[in-house]
Amino acid sequence: MEIESATQHKGACGWLKALPSRFKAKVISAAKSIKKLAQDDPRRIIHSLKVGLALTLVSLLYYVRPLYDGFGVSGMWAVLTVVVVFEFTVGQTLSRGLNRSFATFSACALGIGAKHLASLSGEKGEPIILGILVFLLAAASTFTRFFPKIKARYDYGILIFILTFSMISVSGSRVEDLLEMSYQRLSTILIGGAICIIVSIFVCPNWAGQDLHKLVASNIHKLATYLEEFGGEYFQNRSENEEESCGGGDVSKNDKSFLQGYKSVLNSKNTEESLANFARWEPAHGRFRLRHPWKQYLKIGALARQCAYKIESLNVYIGTSDTKVSPEFHGTIQDVCMKMSSESGRALKELASAIKTMSDDPFSSANAYVETSKTAANELKVALESASLNNVDIRAILPSATVASTLIEIVSCVEKISEAVHELSNLAHFKKIREANVLPESSKQPHNLLHRGSVNPVLDGDSNHVVITIDHETTDHSPENDQNPKGPNPAGLRPQV
């Protein structure tokens, strides 16, 4: 008994003594994760400071007496507006601010009308009629939120509409007081919204459109990196493995992290769609005009995803050195497959660079790479036709044959991506090539050519454009969670108040 209690005492003492060091370890680990979060995207810190700034600005409404006397308790709506409207990107902040303002305005008008209508039916009838109106309007508005198009753009507005209408119509005040209340609510919301929008746009803005632009370029770059490396990884490592058969495995495993970058492309659909949604709200900024073709980015993104699905099936064949492979057949297709893979990778890298710099310059080399990869695909077809493999063991050629046929598909997919990027270049008026010595591939289409001819040359000399840089942090992120290389919450999937 005594021994037990002594042990317990000792244990408790030990625990207490270990407490400071444990606490220290926890603090250090927390500090490390904060540091990593901030280093991954320094805009996160800036955004946090901007929220603090906007809130401090709106607090002036309370502290500066004349303003405070003017708005009274309603001033808190300005605080509330700043907290719920301020979002990471300008587009999302604008979307929320405008939705909130218009919804409040229309709900106030409708609410006062409903109140007036109900007051006509006497003191006893009024609550009943108002109750029915609130029920009907809330149910109908909630239902409209299920329409995908309305949901994408006006979901927040409808929510605020229901909220304001219910608050106005159930409040016990008379119609005259309501007018005053609505005026105060609307004006404080406008002030709060304006502070958000001004801080969001003028203090280190994060543009959703620019994020989408970077994301699409970086996704194509990730596919390019994979394709450039795939040939060497599959064909050369295989022959090395066959020669050495053991050792060096660790090195190749470590190397493979750069082959995982494409995985984040597989699940990028939602992020891209919501960024495009917010980008539509944004004013012209840098080289992005008001009606920048955001939809075209979604088209390119969808094609990039198609390509990523094919890469996913290629990826199965990396590192499966245990299956028998016919060296004869392997030798036949190795060179041409490596060429297809690396040339389409290079083409994609040029296309990514064209998007990144918003310039037609890289198109000439991209077109050349696309052509070479197509030629290689045709060479492969010829090589396959003429290869007379007698008494062939089909099982031994199966993996390489599948790789070859997937690469042929990837080449045609890259061609489609190239066409889509050319289309984007026309729609978004990319900078023209100065030495137009190589005809771009899409010049086969007369429509595109005509369209290109109509570009306003003033835009070309526009020195006001932003240099867009893409951070290729392919290896820094876990591929499953990293759909969004920079912006922590551009998707706006953030639930509010």
Place this chain on the structure above:
Amino acid sequence: MEIESATQHKGACGWLKALPSRFKAKVISAAKSIKKLAQDDPRRIIHSLKVGLALTLVSLLYYVRPLYDGFGVSGMWAVLTVVVVFEFTVGQTLSRGLNRSFATFSACALGIGAKHLASLSGEKGEPIILGILVFLLAAASTFTRFFPKIKARYDYGILIFILTFSMISVSGSRVEDLLEMSYQRLSTILIGGAICIIVSIFVCPNWAGQDLHKLVASNIHKLATYLEEFGGEYFQNRSENEEESCGGGDVSKNDKSFLQGYKSVLNSKNTEESLANFARWEPAHGRFRLRHPWKQYLKIGALARQCAYKIESLNVYIGTSDTKVSPEFHGTIQDVCMKMSSESGRALKELASAIKTMSDDPFSSANAYVETSKTAANELKVALESASLNNVDIRAILPSATVASTLIEIVSCVEKISEAVHELSNLAHFKKIREANVLPESSKQPHNLLHRGSVNPVLDGDSNHVVITIDHETTDHSPENDQNPKGPNPAGLRPQV
């Protein structure tokens, strides 16, 4: 001139005359889309009515005088809470309600503390100190919202924390008034939250957990449908095409809509993750216990997505009848490939049914189908090895060879899905097989067997379980937008106040 104005007049008249019919057409098309939205998921109508009901209930706070006198203007917080907390699923409503309550409580406490601290520094120092505190707290809290784990669970809570803290600390009131104000705000929010949670749980509840369960089962079912039909579509239509070469093309094109169902599986990751997140907040309901293994659904979902990627590369080969195909080779692999495809389809169908009914019963046949498909895959390997195709044109066997090799991968993927579903069965205590005449595959693993033996038999006789039905609306939805077969917004990706 006269003729022109007469034409204009006629045009205006025609436009005016056409107005009623145009208006009618618009109304009819709107009514049709409303009807479709409601028919796709009748729970949308019920949810809208529930929101109306909850709002009408909370209006009682205003109309019943004793309550109104008690809470005063703060009563509007109850209305606000109902509008912003009430969500489509119980889990989301609970998550928002609890986040809002706890955040308000802690922010009120901290805000009053801050106010007291600031008041010590005199009338001039108070606003400065409060401003600094608001700035620091808002910036720090906003930054914590970037941590993925915190974001997934407590994002809304942090937002409300910033909101309440700012409102409390910048309001011009004295500490005594603040206590009263905090009490009122907290109690009205609790009343509003309680109304939401009660209506959400007791009036036709939509459980996020059940939605996730159905979604995963339905996704596997979609893959199964594809695989069951693929063999016939690829091999038989091809031979028919070769025989007939024309006509009947339209029929096969019309038929293919059911082959598109799998596409929604490709992009289901986000929906599954947010449903799993909300499901964790839900109390036990039906056969789902409090600690139901929701994570295992994510694992099954990820495997199903892997399988969908492979199906995506299979799908390229359907309808490409223009490439040359070696009939000899085709004949060699046709039967065994069709067997692999249909048997793995059947296995998936049984696994979907096992999840759907939460019962071990379908496992025996699922295991049998998995075994048959594995045998078929081995047969294919043998057939490929022994097939001595002299002077073979590799290009002609390439498509079929790729299909065969992709099917081999799909068989192994289906085996993994089967293992994951067996694991789910153990973790979630599925109903046991009554006539245990077939040993399930996973009985090879002694751990699983032990675990299964420990199931509380009371659960088996539980008559209180919910019969879960899966709606296979594969053909009703456009495959790109239909990630979520029933719930219109289980993902909680809904921006609020």
